[in-house]
Amino acid sequence: MNPLRLISHRFQRAPIRHKLSAIIALTCGVGIVVAGAAVFGFHAYTLRTAFQRDVVALAAVVAENLAGPLTFKDPRAALEVLHSLKAKPQIAAAIVRRLDGEVLARVGSTAPAAETSTAIATDFTGWQLQATLPVQVRGETVGTFSLAADFRTTFLDSLGAFVLSLLGICAAALTAALGVGYWLQRFITLPVLRLSRAAAQIGERQDYSVRVAPAGADELGVLTAAFNAMLERIHASDTELRRMNAILTKEIEQRQQLQSELVETSRLAGMAEVATGVLHNVGNVLNSVNVSAGVMREQLQQSRLATLRRVAGLLTTHSDNLAGFFATDEKGRRVPAFLARIVDQLDFEQRRFDTELKGLAANIEHIKEIVAMQQTYAKASALIEEVDLGQLIEQVISIHRSSLQRHLVQVAREFPPSLPSVPTDRHKILQVLTNFVANAIHALKTNPAAQRRLTIAIRPALGTGELALSVSDNGEGIHPDNLKKIFRQGFTTRREGHGFGLHSGVLIVKALGGTLDVESPGPGLGSTFTLRLPLRPAARGRATAHATPIPPSAFAPRAASLRDSGNHRPPPRASISRPLSA
Amino acid sequence: MHLQSLLALGIALALPLGGAPASPQESQIAYRVKVGFLFNFLRFADWPPSALPADQPFRLAVSADDATYAFIESTFAGKSVDHHAIIVERASLREDRPAPHLLFITRSAPPEMAQAARRYAGHPVLTIGETDGFARRGGILNFVQVDEAVRFEVNLAAAERAGLRISSRVSKMAILVRPEP
Numbered sequence: 001m002n003p004l005r006l007i008s009h010r011f012q013r014a015p016i017r018h019k020l021s022a023i024i025a026l027t028c029g030v031g032i033v034v035a036g037a038a039v040f041g042f043h044a045y046t047l048r049t050a051f052q053r054d055v056v057a058l059a060a061v062v063a064e065n066l067a068g069p070l071t072f073k074d075p076r077a078a079l080e081v082l083h084s085l086k087a088k089p090q091i092a093a094a095i096v097r098r099l100d101g102e103v104l105a106r107v108g109s110t111a112p113a114a115e116t117s118t119a120i121a122t123d124f125t126g127w128q129l130q131a132t133l134p135v136q137v138r139g140e141t142v143g144t145f146s147l148a149a150d151f152r153t154t155f156l157d158s159l160g161a162f163v164l165s166l167l168g169i170c171a172a173a174l175t176a177a178l179g180v181g182y183w184l185q186r187f188i189t190l191p192v193l194r195l196s197r198a199a200a201q202i203g204e205r206q207d208y209s210v211r212v213a214p215a216g217a218d219e220l221g222v223l224t225a226a227f228n229a230m231l232e233r234i235h236a237s238d239t240e241l242r243r244m245n246a247i248l249t250k251e252i253e254q255r256q257q258l259q260s261e262l263v264e265t266s267r268l269a270g271m272a273e274v275a276t277g278v279l280h281n282v283g284n285v286l287n288s289v290n291v292s293a294g295v296m297r298e299q300l301q302q303s304r305l306a307t308l309r310r311v312a313g314l315l316t317t318h319s320d321n322l323a324g325f326f327a328t329d330e331k332g333r334r335v336p337a338f339l340a341r342i343v344d345q346l347d348f349e350q351r352r353f354d355t356e357l358k359g360l361a362a363n364i365e366h367i368k369e370i371v372a373m374q375q376t377y378a379k380a381s382a383l384i385e386e387v388d389l390g391q392l393i394e395q396v397i398s399i400h401r402s403s404l405q406r407h408l409v410q411v412a413r414e415f416p417p418s419l420p421s422v423p424t425d426r427h428k429i430l431q432v433l434t435n436f437v438a439n440a441i442h443a444l445k446t447n448p449a450a451q452r453r454l455t456i457a458i459r460p461a462l463g464t465g466e467l468a469l470s471v472s473d474n475g476e477g478i479h480p481d482n483l484k485k486i487f488r489q490g491f492t493t494r495r496e497g498h499g500f501g502l503h504s505g506v507l508i509v510k511a512l513g514g515t516l517d518v519e520s521p522g523p524g525l526g527s528t529f530t531l532r533l534p535l536r537p538a539a540r541g542r543a544t545a546h547a548t549p550i551p552p553s554a555f556a557p558r559a560a561s562l563r564d565s566g567n568h569r570p571p572p573r574a575s576i577s578r579p580l581s582a
Numbered sequence: 583m584h585l586q587s588l589l590a591l592g593i594a595l596a597l598p599l600g601g602a603p604a605s606p607q608e609s610q611i612a613y614r615v616k617v618g619f620l621f622n623f624l625r626f627a628d629w630p631p632s633a634l635p636a637d638q639p640f641r642l643a644v645s646a647d648d649a650t651y652a653f654i655e656s657t658f659a660g661k662s663v664d665h666h667a668i669i670v671e672r673a674s675l676r677e678d679r680p681a682p683h684l685l686f687i688t689r690s691a692p693p694e695m696a697q698a699a700r701r702y703a704g705h706p707v708l709t710i711g712e713t714d715g716f717a718r719r720g721g722i723l724n725f726v727q728v729d730e731a732v733r734f735e736v737n738l739a740a741a742e743r744a745g746l747r748i749s750s751r752v753s754k755m756a757i758l759v760r761p762e763p
Contacts, residue, residue, distance in 0.1 A: 068751035071622045076731075077755045137625050137751075138664065 017189045024181040025174050032173055036166040040159070047158055048151065051090075052124055055149045056131050058088065060120075063133045063145040066096050070104060070135050070143040078105035085147075092128075093148040099141065108148065127152040191215030191224055198227070208235035262489065263507055278370050278399065285363045285370070285402050292356040292363070299352055304345050311335055311342075370399060386421035387429065389469060393456050396433045403441050408449045414457035422467055422533050428508045429531070432516075435501040436471040436529045442494065443475030443527065465535050466514070472528040478520035486518055509533075613650055613688075615732050616712070616725055617657045620686060623708065623723065624663040626749035629683055633706035633745070640666040643682035645673035645691035645698070654686070675701050684708045687716070699740075706745045717759045722746065726757065735759045 011019065062081060069078035078096045082105050085091045093108025123130045132146040194212045201210050208231055215224045318325035318332065325332035397404070397411060404411060437454070444452040455472040478486060485491045487506045490499035502516075509516045513534045520527035624640070634640065640663055644654050655670040662668055673685055675698060685707050687695045699709050699720035709716075710723040717724035717735040722744060724735040736756035741748045 065751065065754065068626070068749075068755045071625065071751075072619065072755055074731075074755055081754075140625075 016192050017185060020185050020189065021178055021181060024177050028173055028177040029170060032166070032170050036162075036169070040162050040166075043158070043162065044155065047155065048124070051149070051151050051154055052122060052129055052131075055090075055129055055147060056120060056122060056133070058085075058091075059131045059133050059145060059147040062094070062147070063135045066135050066145050067137045067142060070096065070098060071137055073098070073104070075105050079107070081105075082107045088149075090149050090151070090154045091147060092150045095146045096135075096143060097146070098143045104143065124151075127155070187216070188220065191220040195224060195227055198231075202231070206238075208238045282367050282370055285366050288402065289360055289363045289367075292360045296353055296356050299349055303349065304342055307338070308342055311338060366402070383427075384423055384425055387424050387426045388419065388421050389429075389458060389467070390415060390417070390419050392426065392430060393433065393458075393469075396430060396437055397456075399434060400437050400441065403438075404454070407441055407445060407452060409441060409444055409452045409454050412453065412455040414455060414459075416458075419458060420467070420535065422535060424512050424514075424533055425508075428512065429533075432505040432508055432531060433469075433471065435505055436531075439501070439529070440471055440473035440475065443473050443477070446476050447474065464532075466532045467535060468530050468532045470528050470530040472526065474526040477523045477525040478518065478527050479523050480520075483518060483520060487516065505531075613653055614657075617654055619725070619732065619734065620654075620684070620710065621658070621661070621663075623710070623752065624668075624684070626752035627708055627741075628747040628749075629706050629708075630745045634666065634683060636665070638666065639669045641680075641682040641684070642668055642670050643673035643685045644670060644688070645686065645695045646688035647690040650688055650690060673698070681705045681707050684710065687711045687713075687721075689713060702744070703740075704743060708744070708746055709740075718761055720761060722748070723756075724759075728757075733757055737761055 011022065014022070062085065065081045065084075066078055069075070069081060082094050082096065085094055085107065091108070093106070095106040096104040098104055119134065121130075121132045127150055129149045129151055130146065131149070132144055134141045135143045135145050191212075194215070198210045198212045202208060211228050211231065212224050214228075215221045314325075314331060314335070315322065318329070322332075326335065327333070393413070393415075403409075437456075440454050444454065451474065453474050455470075457470050457472070459468050459470070460466070482491075482493065487502050488499070489503040491503070492499040502518075506516050509531060515532045517530045517532070518527060519530070620642075642654075642658060644651050646654065651670075651672065658668045658670050671682065673682070673687065673691070673695065675694065681702055683706070685698055685702065687698055687709070689712050696719075699716075702709060703720060708723065709721045710725070711717070711721045712725040714726075715724075717737040717740070720737070720740055722737055722740045724737075726733050726735055734756050735758070736748060736753050737759050738748065738753060739761055
């Protein structure tokens, strides 16, 4: 990360106290450094001037001391004088010349310009200062003294000392500024800290009764007051919310209680539905049995057994002269023809009884089947298993067979011969479908006998991983107003209805992770009930896109349907669909 | 040139120190340096105004043999110091003679000149000798030979007593001596 951004990032995350301290320190530091730089600039300028003055003064002093050596032409004494310059590190070189230009003595490496002058001459170039002074004795010039001095050492020494003192001043000023700042920060950070702590406390404990101590009349004071006022409102709202929440929780508990009661009621109602269906169909079959029994009893009542018994009496009476009886007696002559008619009659009766008995036996067998099936489903409750929907549909049709036949309902099956099994509760789905078919049969009663059509279809709900099983009829249909209410508990349009069937169906299917919809174009135009079930168990959630896809070709209408109606209406465009979840 | 003259001076001075009398030629070489020094001493010494009024000549008394005296006299002829004409004269300790401003007592001076320092004690007379111990015995300046070079001793106490001010520029180069107790 860019160092500048890193610093900025850190700065943003730092507590306000640290930010204020940093701002104070930075401002102080910048101020001191800028002031220091300005002071040093001035200092450097005066230092340069002072350096020049000092060097010239030093040169003058040395020149004064060189008067003797120059006068007495004493190079050793001159050198001694020059050696006294060693104490001055800024002096780079020094040279003493006599008037004739001859060098009397010199120190240092760099040779100052060879010039003789009767006046003081200085040349400050860069870091180098050269000063040449005449050496005079009683106003008479006896030689010259030249000095080369390096300003750099002096400057750097001064700079070093200045920087050190600047650092010291900075440290002292920062300490003082931070100290004062720390003391003054209370007026800003303390209220902010209080606000922050209060906010943290609220965040942790959800305790809205916390209040922040008032902090003067500045912006922070206003903020604190506003914060407190806000807390006041939140506290009131929170209290109200808690109260409402308690009420709601209680209501939810009550509703859950009611719901579970309702579910139980629905379950019982569902069982009752199946039982009603079973009993209804058993009743229908028993009706056929009764009819068969009546037919046979009637047949038996019409039997020619008494006539036969009289013929047998006549034959017994005329047993000694049977030939005469048959030949002469009027009655005897009619006996053979009579017997022939009896035989025909008995033959007819035998065939009729046989037929009726066969029907009777079949009906009794059917009753056994219905009862056995109901018992099977009653046992297997709340068991999720792989269910073959085709087989299940056949069983539903089987339960309703006598009703369907009696009401001359044509049944069309629109599903492929092999269907994927669906993980679901067999009994509950049977219960739902039984209810669907029962409703359809009821709805078809108003149609002319030749126009009663029931279609059971299975289609994939594309892309949702579901199977859609629909039961359609072209019966009395549903009024749009009723479509909205049809799944409600206790809603029914039938005089003998109880309004539990579809409602319990909704609850059942919901529990199995499916949906229940109804569509109807309107009264007299039939209706379609659709059950959608996930191909994966409901426990894994609603059907997902990962469900095994079923090729749409598998759902081509079954070629061998019982009676293909041929003029099946397409689903209405303006149908009202009520999703289960609503 | 300077070194050569110094060498020559050294040779010139070595001979009299060795005890042998100096030839007039050698004396001139040796005294050329000393006369230069004498002239310089005039520039670095101040006499009280009472002793050297503005319109008075500067009296330089020399006690030496004739050759040396002649050399010195010729050297200073026509010279002046601080607008005072320099007059060279023979040194004399006689009471009736006024004290000179400078008294140079050479090695060839008569023995009675040893009393000169005592004679002019307290007077503004710059006494200059060239014999060992001259400064210690009350003389103000004394030429000495150090490492082949002519140096001089100065007795600042004597100068102070005489009311003369010897510039520090000279005393810095001089060998300071303390008077004998």
